[in-house]
Amino acid sequence: MRTLLESIEAPAHWGGAPAFAERFRFISPLLPPLDEVLEDFRAAYDAGVITNAACVRRFEEQSAAYLGARDCVGVSSCTSGLTLVMRALELAGEVIVPSFTFFATAHAIRWNGLTPVLADCDRETWNIDPADVERKITARTSAIVAVHMYGNPANVDALSNLARKHNLKLIFDAAHAFGSQRLGLPVGQFGDAEVFSLSPTKLLVAGEGGLVATADRDLARAVRLMRNYGDDGSYDPQFLGQNARLGEFNAALGLHGLPLVNKKVQRRNQIARMYVDGLTGLPGVTFQKVEAGNRSTYKDFSIHVDGSLFGCTRDQLAQALLTENIETKKYFYPPLHKQTLYRQFDRTALPNTNYVADNVLSLPIYETLPDSTIACIIDSIKRIQGFVAHRSFEANAKS
Numbered sequence: 001m002r003t004l005l006e007s008i009e010a011p012a013h014w015g016g017a018p019a020f021a022e023r024f025r026f027i028s029p030l031l032p033p034l035d036e037v038l039e040d041f042r043a044a045y046d047a048g049v050i051t052n053a054a055c056v057r058r059f060e061e062q063s064a065a066y067l068g069a070r071d072c073v074g075v076s077s078c079t080s081g082l083t084l085v086m087r088a089l090e091l092a093g094e095v096i097v098p099s100f101t102f103f104a105t106a107h108a109i110r111w112n113g114l115t116p117v118l119a120d121c122d123r124e125t126w127n128i129d130p131a132d133v134e135r136k137i138t139a140r141t142s143a144i145v146a147v148h149m150y151g152n153p154a155n156v157d158a159l160s161n162l163a164r165k166h167n168l169k170l171i172f173d174a175a176h177a178f179g180s181q182r183l184g185l186p187v188g189q190f191g192d193a194e195v196f197s198l199s200p201t202k203l204l205v206a207g208e209g210g211l212v213a214t215a216d217r218d219l220a221r222a223v224r225l226m227r228n229y230g231d232d233g234s235y236d237p238q239f240l241g242q243n244a245r246l247g248e249f250n251a252a253l254g255l256h257g258l259p260l261v262n263k264k265v266q267r268r269n270q271i272a273r274m275y276v277d278g279l280t281g282l283p284g285v286t287f288q289k290v291e292a293g294n295r296s297t298y299k300d301f302s303i304h305v306d307g308s309l310f311g312c313t314r315d316q317l318a319q320a321l322l323t324e325n326i327e328t329k330k331y332f333y334p335p336l337h338k339q340t341l342y343r344q345f346d347r348t349a350l351p352n353t354n355y356v357a358d359n360v361l362s363l364p365i366y367e368t369l370p371d372s373t374i375a376c377i378i379d380s381i382k383r384i385q386g387f388v389a390h391r392s393f394e395a396n397a398k399s
């Protein structure tokens with residue numbers, strides 16, 4: 001009689017056939033028809049005004065309408081947008097930021113000569129933990145920068161209350177969150193400003209680009225000037241700006257990407273549901289919690305792998321999946337407090353950040369991935385778990 005182990009078809013790591021004959025892309029942006037984009041860009045091209053002009057203005061207006069934001073300012077990237085917003089708000093001293101984020105969030109703080117104070121994340125939502133933020137507020141704190149991780153809206157209410165109570169600015173790094181909703185309201189309406197990324201891994205793609213959404217007219221005006229060296233045309237800048245303009249072609253891409261966003265969010269939520277349904281109950285696997293009533297874009301979908309229950313570590317699972325031709329990412333490992341540029345700011349224990357960042361594994365998620373591919377990824381993870389539950393990861397591994 002065949003043992004249970006023998007009845008499980010060997011994963012590729014142990015000599016079986018890979019789940020996919022070839023490696024497929026981890027990310028593949030769904031872009032609008034090029035003809036439509038070119039139609040708008042052609043007007044800019046023919047007029048010889050190819051940066052920061054009519055397409056940018058229309059894109060800003062339509063984005064503001066989508067987000068329900070008073071103002072949107074197009075910039076060259078989310079990183080430049082965050083940097084300019086912090087400068088325009090004249091922040092000083094310390095800025096509280098989650099350690100579990102992409103380093104660009106913190107780069108913007110350091111480019112302003114400010115000190116990042118690293119806060120822990122919540123163990124379930126993986127967003128910045130307001131209780132830890134409050135513990136870290138000092139007389140030198142001027143702002144909180146929160147991140148909507150993977151598009152999962154941060155705890156806006158608690159953070160807004162803290163900012164109000166302690167007279168701090170509140171900025172959201174909304175790089176992942178164009179299309180997210182907090183209790184039915186689009187992300188883009190919260191804090192002093194929310195800053196989006198339009199790079200190709202996001203749902204709204206402009207090639208490169210960013211958007212600053214704000215209800216603060218003075219802030220919008222300042223960022224609008226600061227993306228253009230701070231100059232208002234007088235050649236006597238009142239603000240220390242940069243060249244952080246958005247090009248017309250990028251804006252045209254964004255304009256025609258806007259109508260695609262809701263469908264993308266819908267499809268990504270479908271895929272996320274397939275992953276959750278397919279992997280729930282697998283030993284050691286848990287998921288990011290999206291609070292009831294909120295909508296995540298699922299810019300990324302990550303599982304949390306507790307190696308002691310799963311049977312192998314997150315890194316070993318990633319290795320075994322790669323042998324199946326399934327690429328994964330570790331968004332975002334290492335966390336800031338373990339990176340060369342930020343280690344010096346590692347001042348307090350960040351147990352939840354370590355718990356999440358050390359064990360998180362991002363699986364492929366984009367609109368054009370068919371259900372059959374998702375089902376096959378789920379099946380591969382299950383098969384690997386079934387195998388490592390009965391033998392060590394190293395045993396007879398395919399070299």
Ligand SMILES: Cc1ncc(COP(=O)(O)O)c(C=O)c1O
Binds near residue numbers: 077078173
């Ligand atoms: C959380 C976060 N913030 C900021 C950025 C930077 O965005 P950009 O490449 O548009 O500057 C990214 C990029 O993916 C990000 O993930």
